[in-house]
Amino acid sequence: MNSSFYNSISGIVNNQFSMDVVANDIANVNTTGYKSSTAEISSLFSSVLSSTTASTNDLGMGASSQTTALNMAQGSLETTDRTFDLALEDEGWFGVLGADGSTYYTRAGSFSLDANSNLVDTNGNYLLVTLGNNVTTTTLDEETLEGFGTVDTTLQAYSITQLDDVALGEVGDQTSVTLPELLYYPAVATTEASYAANLDPTVTVDTVNLDLDAADYPATVTASSSQTVTLSGTVSNTTAALDPQEGDTIILTLTDADGLSQTVNATLDENLEWTLSDYDVSGLNTTSDLTVSSAVLQTSQEVANEEHFTMTVIGSDGDKDILDMTFTKVVPQGEEGTTWNAVVNIYSYYEDYDSTKTYDTSLYYVDESTNKVYEIVDTQTGALTFNSDGSLASNTIPTLDNGGTTLTLDLGETDSFDGMISSTSIDKTNIADYNGSLEGYLTGYGVDENGNIIASFSNGESSAIAKIAVYHFQNDQGLTQVSSTLFSESANSGDAIFYTDADGNTTSGTAIATSTLEASNVDLATALTELIIVQKAFSASSKGITASDEMLQNAINMKQ
Known part of the structure; x- marks a missing residue:
């Protein structure tokens, strides 16, 4: 009969353990990234009562609390208005670096910038990323600093080299990230x-004036005593004339020693030759030769x-x-x-x-x-x-x-x-x-679905600066729970790993939603139902003690 006391006591102890687990889940129903737990209770060894029949009778020795099993189901995703509220859309863990130098893992993606522009969680742990190593310190003049709204040359400025994507690298290569306020995108010349x-x-045809080749007209002409001139020429040497025709006009300019000029016209004949006979030049000084200062063919042909x-x-x-x-x-x-x-x-x-x-x-x-x-x-x-x-x-x-x-x-x-x-x-x-770009001033940071932290600039350009690491484990339930949302790896979980794609490149393995948080996965209705069950079981175990006590008392009274 004494065993019934101990069985009931173990029931009370283990139901109290279950009550603690369920109560903790209910308390964390609004905790971001929280994973609910299930209390695991197992039967203690039992004694075997011999029987003359083929069967045996087991006499139980109570129950014992073993451990808690994590419920790794994903919580609902809730939209927020904060850039660095992040949620994993599938399995995986964010990594954070604690103040003790240890790496912890979490699904709670509420991150923000601290006073030193480091990306941290609500407990001040540093988010682990792989750096793009494309940000360096620089010195900016006052004119450039004015683009940031300051002229304080003592402030530390940084410049960035454009990068589309940051390779995740190997597990262990990650570190914290600082997102500077004075981040400058240098101008890049077009290549x-x-x-x-x-x-x-x-084909366009138009009337054009073409200078005649010098071989197609006389350079000078002598006027007769009657102050007339006769001269002739051709267009056979004028290569600019593509298709000269009979009737095209030759325009000549005659200039005398005094600088006076007179324009005369001639017409091409069927042989593409032209002649000007006894043309009156009495308006010019004919005491010396006249110069043909200009000779032009006016024709219709294809133009460029x-x-x-x-x-x-x-x-x-x-x-x-x-x-x-x-x-x-x-x-x-x-x-x-x-x-x-x-x-x-x-x-x-x-x-x-x-x-x-x-x-x-x-x-x-x-x-x-x-x-x-x-x-x-x-x-x-x-x-x-x-x-x-x-x-x-x-x-x-x-x-x-x-x-x-x-x-x-x-x-x-x-x-x-x-x-x-x-x-x-x-x-x-x-x-x-x-290609190439104008200089740009930082306008803000964001995160793409691949986990790249993206810096955006006033010139319309953007660049990855780091990639958020998403860790995976062979056995997520083997992780050791450190706090309500922080876990550490154990021998049961295995070491943290990265997934690889078909080309062997490391990859996040899951999309990252920005301005989104993963809610607790506690099902309140189920938790309340379990609470009632545990309460009834606790009460029943306590009844087992009182009933055993009464039976023992009756047995004692029978001997009196």
Whole structure:
């Protein structure tokens, strides 16, 4: 009968243990990232009563509390308005560095910046990350500091090198991260620029005036005594004349020794020759020979089309410069395609136009439409040749010198239509693209779904600065609970590991939700039900003691 006392006592003790576990879960129903527990109770050894039958009878010796089992089910995700409230959308753990130098693991992702701009949790533990090592100290002048709203040159400033993603590395390579307030994105000069457009090859015919070759007209002419002149010539040596025709006009300017001039006209005959006979020049000083100061052929022929494009590039000083491109079609146009001569300039703003100054055109370009003067950084020439279908056949434009930085101009792949084309039947939108960036000032930090801590800047650029480590374990339930939300690894959990992708690169293995917290996974309805059950079991165990006491008393009374 004594065993019934001890069995009931063990029931009271173990139900009290279960009560503590359930009560702790209920107390943490609103604790971020909390994982509920289940009390595990096991039966103690039992004695075996012998029997003449084949069966045996076990006499239990009570129960014993063994341990608590963690419920690793994910809690609901709740949106917040804080950037560094983070939640893991699948299994895994954030790592934090405690004040004692030990690493702990948690699902509670409520992080913020402390007074030293370190990313910490609510207990002051440092969030563990892999650094991108792309932030260095720098010195900024007052003009640059004004972009941050300060002129205090004693403040420590930092500069960043652009980085799209931080490799997670190996377990153990992680450390805390400091997110500086004065983070500067230096200007980056353009090294690559591309342009796509259609150079319209439509044949255009117009009336043009072409200077005659010197061999096609006399240099001087002697007037007769009647003050008339006779002279003749041809256009056979004038290569600029593509298709001279009978009836085209020759315009001559005769100049005398006194500087007076007279214009006379002649007409091409069927042999493309011209003659001017007994033309009255009495208005000129004919005492000496007259000079043919100008001889022009006026004819109709194909004229060169010209296309002009501009785009922005970033100069070596960080300012926006202009990449100016002029394409002039070579005439006459060939039957198998077209060729366009190109002149490409890089212009950097110098000053507003000053009419009192004389600008060297070899060094400066004056834009009369805007009254602005630009320094000519570099000029290069070349040619684009196109196939009969309009695709690019060749490009001889060399690289440009962007103030000490080599700039490659991409106008498309050969035998393709991805860049410049020359077609009358294809519509193509002008598309410009370039790399490089203006200087930028930090506007804020954020976290992407891959765990990269991203710094954003006023120039529209952004860069990863570190990656938040997400740790995994072979047996999550084997972790040792240090506090309501902190755990440490144990022999039962195994060492922390990182997952790897198909290429063998370490990866977080789960997405990270920003401005989101994982709520406690305690099911309050279940916990309250368990509370009632434990309470009833506790009461029943206590009844077992009183009942055993009464039975023992009755047995004693029977002997009296």
